[in-house]
Amino acid sequence: MARDIPVFLVEGKGLPDTWEKSVLKTWYDGVPIPTEYDRKNDPPSKDCMMIMVVGHPMSEPRIHRAFPAGISDLEVYRREVVEGIHDHWIAPEEGKWTYTYHKRLFEYEENGSTVDQIDFIIRKLSETPYSRRAQAITWKPGLDPTTRDPPCLQRVFCRVLEDEDGQLFLNMNTHWRSRDAYKAAFMNMFAFTDLQRLIAEKISERISQDIGVGRYVDVSDSYHIYGSYYGEFEAFLKAVKTRTFGQRTWTTELAEPYFEEARKKLADEMG
Numbered sequence: 444m445a446r447d448i449p450v451f452l453v454e455g456k457g458l459p460d461t462w463e464k465s466v467l468k469t470w471y472d473g474v475p476i477p478t479e480y481d482r483k484n485d486p487p488s489k490d491c492m493m494i495m496v497v498g499h500p501m502s503e504p505r506i507h508r509a510f511p512a513g514i515s516d517l518e519v520y521r522r523e524v525v526e527g528i529h530d531h532w533i534a535p536e537e538g539k540w541t542y543t544y545h546k547r548l549f550e551y552e553e554n555g556s557t558v559d560q561i562d563f564i565i566r567k568l569s570e571t572p573y574s575r576r577a578q579a580i581t582w583k584p585g586l587d588p589t590t591r592d593p594p595c596l597q598r599v600f601c602r603v604l605e606d607e608d609g610q611l612f613l614n615m616n617t618h619w620r621s622r623d624a625y626k627a628a629f630m631n632m633f634a635f636t637d638l639q640r641l642i643a644e645k646i647s648e649r650i651s652q653d654i655g656v657g658r659y660v661d662v663s664d665s666y667h668i669y670g671s672y673y674g675e676f677e678a679f680l681k682a683v684k685t686r687t688f689g690q691r692t693w694t695t696e697l698a699e700p701y702f703e704e705a706r707k708k709l710a711d712e713m714g
Contacts, residue, residue: 454496459507459692461497462629469624486670493666500636500659504692509682510629514698515705524634547581569649572603595621612657613643622663
């Protein structure tokens with residue numbers, strides 16, 4: 444058994460290459476650690492602390508084809524985070540969801556009042572782009588520790604910097620308590636870099652100056668691959684070994700018909 448949880452740093456240009464590097468690093472170099480969700484005879488997870496640096500998060504291709512969900516699911520999840528389309532599913536008294544990231548970030552409830560933390564980030568960075576206070580949190584100490592599925596995301600931090608040509612860029616960091624490297628991380632990254640884009644656009648509108656999407660940093664205290672799906676994970680390893688990077692990824696343009704299909708289904712769902 445390892446005494447220390449390893450800490451890994453992976454860097455890439457876009458989302459697919461950075462995520463792929465992180466998953467492979469976890470698989471080959473992560474340490475075995477059991478989880479609270481293990482069933483009898485499940486192998487321990489492969490685990491590590493992971494730091495991912497995405498230099499150009501909006502660069503194409505933006506989609507890795509080997510993440511284990513449908514392309515249409517990616518659009519649904521993006522809209523859950525950025526637009527709050529499923530906030531109405533929160534109903535812990537009925538045994539349903541206890542939170543959504545959108546609700547915690549845009550409508551954080553504290554002492555009987557509601558705080559739009561994303562609006563604060565936008566206003567703060569519009570006034571003071573280099574501020575170190577432009578952050579949002581999700582954790583509720585009086586509620587989350589005892590629930591079965593507490594939020595994995597803990598904090599979002601943003602800051603604006605200027606390059607040598609005078610162009611402004613919004614940098615974003617997200618900090619995660621726990622993360623399923625294979626089944627959750629890519630969808631998280633896709634949605635939160637779109638939130639980064641939205642924040643940049645809103646700041647641009649307020650200050651009448653273009654704000655680009657800068658680098659994205661993603662930090663996980665526990666980044667893991669569950670032992671319960673090791674067999675399923677072989678498909679990911681095979682894809683990496685047998686397909687070119689172009690064959691393993693999709694551009695947003697190629698995915699657009701699936702996104703449109705998802706939007707139509709959501710429209711029907713919402714009446």
